[in-house]
Amino acid sequence: MSNSKTAIYRPEIDGLRAVAVLAVLINHLNHKILPGGYLGVDVFFVISGYVVTASLINRLNEDLRIFLVGFYQRRFRRLQPALLLTFVITIIVFNVFVSPSESIFQASNRTGIASLFGVSNIYLLRQATDYFAVNSQFNPFLHTWSLGVEEQFYLVWPIIIAGCSRLSLSSICFKPSLRWSILVLGTVSLIVYLAFSLKGDIDSAFFLPTARLWELAAGSYLAAGKDISKSSLDYSLKLPSKALPFMLPLLIFTFFAPDTIKIVPTLLCVAFTLLLIGNVQNSSSTFKLLANPVAQAIGNKSYSLYLWHWPVIVTARWTIGVGVWSLVPILILITIFTLLSYRVESYFRAANPSRLLIYNPLVAYPSLSVFAAAGAFILQGALQGRIFAGRPDINFTPVTDRQISGTRINTVNCFREPTSPISNSSRFSDCLYKPFARRPTIFFLGDSHADAITAIGSQLVAQGKYNVSFVSRGGCPSPYFKPWANDRHKLERYKLCDEHYRFVISKVFSLVSSGDYVVIVSNFPGYLKGLTQEDYPKAFASLDMQLNRLARSLKNKHASLIVFKSLPFFSSRPDHTQPITICKEEWFRPQKAIPDT
Incomplete structure (x- = not known):
């Protein structure tokens, strides 16, 4: 040396x-x-x-x-x-x-x-x-x-x-x-x-x-x-x-x-x-x-x-x-x-x-x-948003704590990471807000896309016409089906997805009644995109079967199924979404200059 x-x-x-x-x-x-x-x-x-x-x-x-x-x-x-x-x-x-x-x-x-x-x-x-x-x-x-x-x-x-x-x-x-x-x-x-x-x-x-x-x-x-x-x-x-x-x-x-x-x-x-x-x-x-x-x-x-x-x-x-x-x-x-x-x-x-x-x-x-x-x-704590130079009228409730005001429905209680333990019954009850005894309830189920639209629940509650529930697990489709693109359903990270869906749907059926709705909000294109020619028909048939089975079961209870269309995609990279506020015009962000990545 x-x-x-x-x-x-x-x-x-x-x-x-x-x-x-x-x-x-x-x-x-x-x-x-x-x-x-x-x-x-x-x-x-x-x-x-x-x-x-x-x-x-x-x-x-x-x-x-x-x-x-x-x-x-x-x-x-x-x-x-x-x-x-x-x-x-x-x-x-x-x-x-x-x-x-x-x-x-x-x-x-x-x-x-x-x-x-x-x-x-x-x-x-x-x-x-x-x-x-x-x-x-x-x-x-x-x-x-x-x-x-x-x-x-x-x-x-x-x-x-x-x-x-x-x-x-x-x-x-x-x-x-x-x-x-x-x-x-x-x-x-x-x-x-x-x-x-x-x-x-x-x-x-x-x-x-x-x-x-x-x-x-x-x-x-x-x-x-x-x-x-x-x-x-x-x-x-x-x-x-x-x-x-x-x-x-x-x-x-x-x-x-x-x-x-x-x-x-x-x-x-x-x-x-x-x-x-x-x-x-x-x-x-x-x-x-x-x-x-x-x-x-x-x-x-x-x-x-x-x-x-x-x-x-x-x-x-x-x-x-x-x-x-x-x-x-x-x-x-x-x-x-x-x-x-x-x-x-x-x-x-x-x-x-x-x-x-x-x-x-x-x-x-x-x-x-x-x-x-x-x-x-x-x-990001005491001064969160204080130095933001944009218009305050487009500064919504922080999505890291999406919530329905006056309820326990928020991201912390009602959104689970893929690897989180299956929620118990008390946690599920935190995610149901039912102040109107004679009004129908809308159950929102899905992956992170369901969590992303929690603000809709606030509007529904404010109208006084519906009770609401939000339960979601990141990276896990509702209803559960397989295969997914790149065999991601086989990964250790997503092994609880099936069990989560079965637990949630059993709780929903124990609560759903005539006139209620179950709204599915899942990124189905993300699970299907990239499948082989052999696997795509299997996945689509599995998803179709699960949705039809869910719809029939709800119909027997005189309730309805709504499948929420995926959140917006952009043609440049159709498999992913862009940030929401980037579409808003600001003094530092003229609309004509919206980036296209």
Whole structure:
């Protein structure tokens, strides 16, 4: 092992960072131009695994405490100042331009808070977030999921490397044992990723660190087989010299893969990145292309650019729109904030900690994160809606607490997540409001779409003509049927859907009487879209049978069934809905500029 504490600088890696961040930027501006541009994040994972492992191996001669504490301090100084700056500005701007009545309002704020502590990927997974859904594209902190994956990797990786080093019999045995450890961990992680992907659990495959470790491990494996003080590899990962010029074009080619096909492009993207890092020589044309001054300038600022490009784009979606005419101001703002953030990032990395009054980054930066998070909680608590710059007449009851005033019908009591335990009878009674003894009752059943129209219940109660009930479970259709698209009905997450429906419908039939209505509000297109030609007729027949059975049973009780048409869809991405208030004209959102993503 080298005694040097400074690994040789490889400018072509900064060039690769530039390629990756530009791919992500183009994809986020218009996914139709570069549908697989999100794979730029996978390139970053491979690079991070390589660079971090190389740095750690180069410092193994340090005392264990200095080795570990020094690594975490460097990570905090590298990542946290720019992230804190981005968070504070973004969350204030978001609360100014986004109505707290929007369903994504609280989730966006909480994603930002989670990002400060490196767990936004876990939060997004727990919220069953679909990264590729249109409604997700309005969360200004969505992109921080990748920071969460990396920070969770940083948390354990130096401990693994230090353990391998100290368990090795000699320095000669260290690298082989480390490579074997990385190979085993990476292989297990790849199996986890493929297992989630093949069974249709795309969210877990996308957000979980255990399903992403193989990408970071790929770069780490390369670094573990390299003398960090030299530019050549000490084990065989060699390409024929004539093949090298094709690696960068092939990597870029993966960015054009449709976002509906994920496994193969991801595997190829990681492979091409790995081959590029392992084979680029200073004399090659690929090196000269990646090491040019423009690529270097962008690559050096790739972290700040990645942090800022998404909040600026999302803010534009909420305000002026994202289109050809707004492209220039969007890019100008991204550039300005990137340069500002890079100055902050560089200053805190280079400055003497005592000069900054930050003697211990492991205490100072988490403390600053706690203060920033507290401010965000105040914005979504006591000050919720106070700094919203829109018209108050379109600021409805916050959807995070949809409720019928004067009743116990609200999201907390009457909406269940897919994995929540089946409600008991007392919980069901909380979701029934029956003040009018001689009036019919309308029972609203379904998934999150049923919860989204709770405001209709308030209007019905105010008219004094109907009693109402709302019971819903996210991601679970009422009536229950199968199969669903991508076999999602087989996922562990939705195993309670059938039992939930049977429990709810039994309670409804124990209460329903002549003149009552059962209103079904479920996103049926979402469950059916994407089914194979073989499965679609089965699913449609199952749904049709369940609806007819329900209608006949209600008819026997002289009650009626109403199937609520799905909430609005937009032609650009017909499988997802847009935020409601984005259709409202504001001084900062002229109707002609409504974004079309």
